[in-house]
Amino acid sequence: MGPDIASPTVEPADLQLGWSRGLSLTTRILAVNLFVLALLGAGLFFLDSYRVRLIAEREQTARNQATFLARSLPLVAPENRAAYVIQFGQQNQSRIRIYDQKGTKILDSFANQRPTYVFRDPDREPWPKVAARGIDRLFDFLVGAQALQPFIEPRSDTKEAWPELTTAKPSKASSAVRFVPDLTHMISAASQSPDRSYTVLTTSNERDIRLFVRAERFNIGMFFLFALGIGILLSTFLARTIVRPLRHLSRAAVKVRLGRAQEVTVPRLPSRRDEIGMLARALSDMSIALRQRIDATEAFAADVAHEIKNPLASLRSALDGAERIDDPKLRKQLMDVAKADVQRMDRLISDISDASRVDSQLAKAKFEPIDLGDMIEQLLQAREDRASDKDVTIAFARPRRSIATVMGEDVRLERMLTNLIDNAVSFSPPGSVVEISATLADAEVIIRISDEGPGVPAQEREAVFRRFHSERPASENFGKHSGLGLAIARTIIEGHHGRIMVRDRVDGKNGACFEIALPCAKTAKRK
Secondary structure, eight states: OOOOOOOOSSOOGGGOOOGGGGSOHHHHHHHHHHHHHHHHHGGGTTHHHHHHHHHHHHHHHHHHHHHHHHHHGGGSOGGGHHHHHHHHHHHHTOEEEEEETTSBEEEETTTTSOOSOOOOOGGGSOHHHHHHHHHHHHHHHHTTOOOOOBOOOOSSOBGGGOHHHHHOOSSOOEEEEEEOTTSOEEEEEEEEOTTSSEEEEEEEEEHHHHHHHHHHHHHHHHHHHHHHHHHHHHHHHHHHHHHHHHHHHHHHHHHHHHTOOSSOOOOOOTTOOSHHHHHHHHHHHHHHHHHHHHHHHHHHHHHHHHHHHHHHHHHHHHHHHHHHOOOHHHHHHHHHHHHHHHHHHHHHHHHHHHHHHHHHHHHHOOOEEEEHHHHHHHHHHHHHHHTTTTTOEEEEEOOOTTTTEEEEOHHHHHHHHHHHHHHHHHHSOTTOEEEEEEEEETTEEEEEEEOOSSOOOGGGTTGGGSTTOOOOOTTSOTTSOOSOHHHHHHHHHHHTTOEEEEEEOTTOOSSEEEEEEEEBHHHHHHO
16 A cells, blocks of 8 residues: 655635534535524524514503503493493403402402303323423523413402502503413403592403414424425435545545556546536546556556666677677677667667656646747758768758747757657668658648658558657667657657657658647647
8 A cells, every 4th residue: 555645735725624624525515404494493483572572462452451441431330330341351351350449359250250261270281282381481491581470360359469450550551461370371451440449450361372373383393394304305415416426436536546456447427417527527537547657657667678678688798798708809899889788778768768757847848939940940950060961951841930830848849850850861861852841731830751761651650659669770770769759759749739640751752751730829829
């Protein structure tokens, strides 16, 4: 198991997480959805404000009734007052009591009449009622509802037993709210007659207040539970559609990193058109490219080992022979062979180093506009000054300036052109001509390098770009070329988003034509 590769310790600001960085993705999705539902559930607590308003309205109604009764009672004949009070209480579902100035009760609408309300014993009610009262107490505690005094019928039913009676005035009625044993509301109101000769007290058991609140709470609670269930199902579905493929991709990435499987299958998720599908296909393509690069590196390493062994074996034989031979001429020949092998190894190692670095260097290079016409002209002038082409003439059809302009890295493009020109010269017989042209066609710069050599058979036109390809002219000294020149040239061209191919000469003569196509500078900028 290989060591973990250190990653950058500073995250981009838009990717940094705060307190939630320790939570799994599933937990975050579920938490966000449940938080929204929790806001809906908080509506249960707003029922308390609804209850407070409802109680206040009932208190105001009770005070209005007490005031109306206190003011209208003197208008009723004394013999009809009892019937009037009883009828008033029946219509308003309340109990009405009249007290004189001394505080003695002189009239009670429940006396010898059927009560308009009856208190219920909570100990005899079924368990749903008991559970409902428990929930009532819980919500009253959670919302901090005002604690109400229990309603108890006084043993001595006098004016002093009712605080609201002592504070009632002709101009202002008073009221009070209490709880009866089953936690329903008892609202009482008191008002004095205009001449202060008596005081009216009304009491009513407002059971519907509690029933209204319970009904609304039940409706909201049922909707909340339904929404909660839907939210959990949707969160689970969303988490599965996001987390499950991410886990598969993560496991596949770990296998690729650890190298536990020769061929790691990264799911491509072709049916998904979202960001997860894009990520899956990108990781799959990346793993395939990585495997191809690893395979190419392994093959390259094997080829390097094989190519280095040949000059090493020759060098060893030459040195071993030089130790045993006394003849100066033969020893000098062996030392010349050894020097040639050393030069061959030096050239081979230099080319191998360039071939191994060209990909990474191109990936980091900053491309600039380059006129290939100027570059080729300068290369040919330098070759002419060095007389490196011997008996071969190079003819260049110079295009107009800026016609053959591409976006690229000048050192690499110069190396590519040098390799291709060297290759053409090496295969050209003495007295022949190597023709070079650069033209613009279909937003591409086309460069053709044609020689008069033996040409490249159709079946070999792909193989010549393989590393260490060794099909060289018979007249060339062995070991003069490493077999990496065309491979390096192709890598540079592909790194510049171009392509290279071998074809027959367009004029029908014998020889090979290497054709390079590179995006022109304007097209490359758009990319």
